Amino acid sequence: MIAMTDGIAWLAAPQPIAFGGYSVVLARGLDAEELVSRLTATVFGPPRTPRSLAQLTSKDLTDVVEDGPWDPYPVIGLRYGEIGEWVFAVKYGGWQAEFGPQPPVSRGGAHVFQLEFEEENGKPVPPQFSYLHDERLMCAFNLHLDRSWGYDGVSGDTEVAVRVEEMLAAAGLPNAGMPRREVHRTTLEIIERHFGLTLPHRQILESTLPAVVLEITEPANPSKRSG
Numbered sequence: 001m002i003a004m005t006d007g008i009a010w011l012a013a014p015q016p017i018a019f020g021g022y023s024v025v026l027a028r029g030l031d032a033e034e035l036v037s038r039l040t041a042t043v044f045g046p047p048r049t050p051r052s053l054a055q056l057t058s059k060d061l062t063d064v065v066e067d068g069p070w071d072p073y074p075v076i077g078l079r080y081g082e083i084g085e086w087v088f089a090v091k092y093g094g095w096q097a098e099f100g101p102q103p104p105v106s107r108g109g110a111h112v113f114q115l116e117f118e119e120e121n122g123k124p125v126p127p128q129f130s131y132l133h134d135e136r137l138m139c140a141f142n143l144h145l146d147r148s149w150g151y152d153g154v155s156g157d158t159e160v161a162v163r164v165e166e167m168l169a170a171a172g173l174p175n176a177g178m179p180r181r182e183v184h185r186t187t188l189e190i191i192e193r194h195f196g197l198t199l200p201h202r203q204i205l206e207s208t209l210p211a212v213v214l215e216i217t218e219p220a221n222p223s224k225r226s227g
Helices: 032-041 056-067 158-169 180-195 201-205
Strands: 022-029 048-056 076-082 086-093 111-117 128-133 136-142 209-216
Touching: 022 032, 032 048, 032 076, 032 086, 032 209, 048 056, 048 076, 056 086, 056 209, 111 180, 128 180, 136 158, 158 180, 158 209
Parallel strands: none
Antiparallel strands: 022 086, 022 111, 048 209, 076 086, 076 209, 111 128, 128 136
């Protein structure tokens, strides 16, 4: 039985899932297969179809996507599952900047939480959090709370965003003197506690989960990318 105390703060560890950072989606109001289908539909470029690879570890799927062809589009894989009331999907391969907002994953009343960090991006890019419900942005902010990256508070629904900002302030954030890793972990702890988010730590890092690779289903113009 999966413990419900795993939370999400463990994502702040260096390279917690795969080299390059992490991209995780948690959802409530749809099943895991539907989450995979909706995420697949948002990939830029030609249409893709999720092809089942059965149960794989994180390393297994990393090996699959790294061995795949990368021109002109990157290989992307997903591992997915459920924990309590939540379904989740973890992205592998060339996911960075490859997923868009359309069609909305949160349509039809779903609650969708995105946690993403391009840890190996040299710019560097801060970790990001967003929460959408029924196609409406409820809460979003940069988890480093770094003003050099345009942080200007928490965006979204007035009631939800204000409450999260109050919780950040109560934790003494933003704080330019705090190490980024500590800020990252603290902000994850706050949204974990406020929204009740959790991910199965051991299962994601060590065990097997259902996995798919997102295959291109038809040729397309490589320059055609929609936003």
